[in-house]
Amino acid sequence: MSYPTPWQGQGQGSPQPWQGQSGASMLAATADRERAVDVLRAGFAEGRLREDELEKRVARAYGARTVGELMLLVADLPQGPQATAVVQAPHPGFRPVPPTFLPRPVPPTNGKAVGSLVCGLLIVPTLGLTGIPAVILGHTARAEIQRTDEGGDGLALTGLVFGWLAVAGWALILLLMIVAAASST
Known part of the structure; x- marks a missing residue:
């Protein structure tokens, strides 16, 4: 049967x-x-x-x-x-x-990723001074996120992009100042 x-x-x-x-x-x-x-x-x-x-x-x-x-x-x-x-x-x-x-629980967001994003967004009002902290926090956050499976990789990446843009902007300004000083002599 x-x-x-x-x-x-x-x-x-x-x-x-x-x-x-x-x-x-x-x-x-x-x-x-x-x-x-x-x-x-x-x-x-x-x-x-x-x-x-x-x-x-x-x-x-x-x-x-x-x-x-x-x-x-x-x-x-x-x-x-x-x-x-x-x-x-x-x-x-x-x-x-x-x-x-049940839906899977959402992992906690990495705090350094949030800090990287905030520093990246503040590059305009601070004239790029928060660019280096954004880069440092972004790289540190991405390493921690890969190791601990926390959330916030997009936040860290956004902070990194803005931070590197600020660093590149300052490098371009310094290069133009050096070229201008060299050409005036």
């Missing part, structure tokens, strides 16, 4: 999108589908799924309409929905969304 697997969506026990107002009936976003496919691919890479089963589940994941359907696809995999602690439900059909389907 062959029993249908939960991800095939067969049988009367499968939650349907129109049943109740629970977290499982919440409409799935593209990011939810992508996370489910990532879990499926990880299960395949670990040898937990056969290739034909992976292909079927991936196709169902991309066609899933609700988070509940996605939860069924990955429920039997280690990174799929886990048993959650008892939570006070706001209503009887409430089910919390498993961590797999």
